[in-house]
Amino acid sequence: MKIKELGEFGLIERITRLLPPYSWEVVVGVGDDVAVLNTPQDHYLLLTCDIQVEGSHFLPDTPPRLLGRKAAAVNLSDIGAKGGEPLHFLASLALKPETPVDWVEEFYRGLREEAQTFGADIIGGNLSSTRGPQVLDIFLMGRVEKERLLLRRGARPGDVVMVTGELGNAHGGLLILTRDQLGEALPPEARKPLLDAFLTPTPRVKEGRAIASTGRATAMLDISDGLAQDLLHICQASEVGARIWADRIPISPALEKLARTLQVPSWPLALEGGEDYELCFTVPRTHAREVSQKVEKATGTRVTAIGEILASPRERILVTPQGEEIPLTPRGWNHFREEKK
Template sequence: MKIREIGEFGLIDKITGRLGRGDDSVVVGIGDDAAVTAYAQGHHVVTTTDMLVEGVHFRSDTIDDRSLGYKSLAVSISDIAAMGALPKHAVISLAIPVEMDVERLEDLYTGVADICEEFQTTVVGGDIVKTSGPFVISVTLLGQVEAGRALLRSGAKPGDLLFVTGTVGGSAAGLQYIQQQHSEGVVPTEVADPLLQAHQRPRPQVEAGRLLLESGVCTSLNDVSDGLASECNEIAKMSGVTLVLLAEQIPLHASVRRYAEISGQQAIDWALFGGEDYQLVGTMQPDSAEQMQALFEKNGLTCTVIGRVTDGAVGVTLQRGGQTYELKPRGYNHFG
């Protein structure tokens, strides 16, 4: 079905029908000039926004629409998690090619509803417009954090330990797996499935962010959207320190290691330069590793020390196989 058959308002009805109404914090939801939301006393509001363009950030041959809906919000929820905050309310705007099928948008919002339910987040507004160009998704997400407690990129100090949550490299490995279109049987299902999950349905680390904030020993935090190299450089720059990253300590999922062997790739490159893992990377006070790891373990999560902070020149050095390298951001520059 084409959108012109049901009109803009018919489409909005179909979409909003999939979304929950939210809790008491939603005073006025979808349907007026603006949404009205309430935040806990003594808290600040945390706001992040991300724009995704078809053909640049996603392609329909590498991600299905329901996963795309999930991932569109996951990207922003991850930014909120990287502040140690809780996601609360989202607004979503779409620029839609006029010939797009309504079913694609219904699937997209099913994925949005999935992640909203998982993270107790409510869509409170949005805008829908047409475009002569590619499909564009713009998400703005509001969260809340205890006043004065937000975890920034700028607090790393010499002597601190560098850590990352979960495992990294899975999303980039998953994208490569999809794009390679391997013959049947080349990559076992138990290897492929976790990679697909990592690329198409990355789980933002809200709980880890909360543990890090509550621990009181996390000194800086960032989410892994552009690869460890880029994210570590951001912390180094904002904190005015050197980060020393130990390649052998970087936690890789077993499927990532297996797929690297099968495809003849370097797994570490996916972790350093791939991005879209949406884990958290940051620094914590010296001697706090055991306490933090116990806290994470108790909550079914992992936190791995992958290096340390020193007071050299601003930047990141990588130690690997007894050698030391300067690790440049190689961050994603859209216009490069």
């Protein structure tokens, strides 16, 4: 069997079966945004890594400084999604020998900028040469107070499904970069927020800390593969179902403009597009308003209720703007299976 026949998630399952049993200090291993390690103190350690491959995650002409910021941001996002604070980065890079030294320095400047914004540092790594596409693999360690840790598992029937910010902007940015003339068809005020969302996403570390500190949320992750795919990750880990309403998904005026230009509805772009790095979390209904108000007050970031958790894991429902109930299916970004459009 080839990897492309199995897909990313099938491959993870196969690999997991081969791993030796976890040692005692592993609280969470494979299957969440981060691995969680116990410590004798009042916090857990959080470990995550994320790879950026030229041609697959970034276009070869992407400015290296933006690339550095994004490579840091996607890892910061995973730590924030567990309610944690970021601490230390390691960076392993496979670089082509003809790459200008300036390029590498600019990449590190971007990495440093983003790390410092969130109070983290860069303390090591590894360099290698490659003849193939360049590969940037970034590792990040963080920590979280034990009582604040939020995982993909923990959502309960009746909980409200909430998201931060607006969804689909990064997908819009990718479309602008990859489709001829689409950018020119949009006014600059619509183009910029979409491109920014794709090139320099803002990791929701502050928001993750604020959500966790309410003590009310039951599960959380960051939306890296698209809302549909990632919400199903919560459902799977929590052994529950979900119903979401397409017309409640928060969508920016810029994405609405892009959708009108493409003559498509905007909500599928927001539902299926990856790389938003917003947070999706669940809260018992009685505390939903309290949590959204607290988080919006503490961070200035919008929080929107888009659906509810259902008891049956088989019930995964999307209510279209026309009121029709259709299956909520994972059409997010699954490496190896599909090509990004």
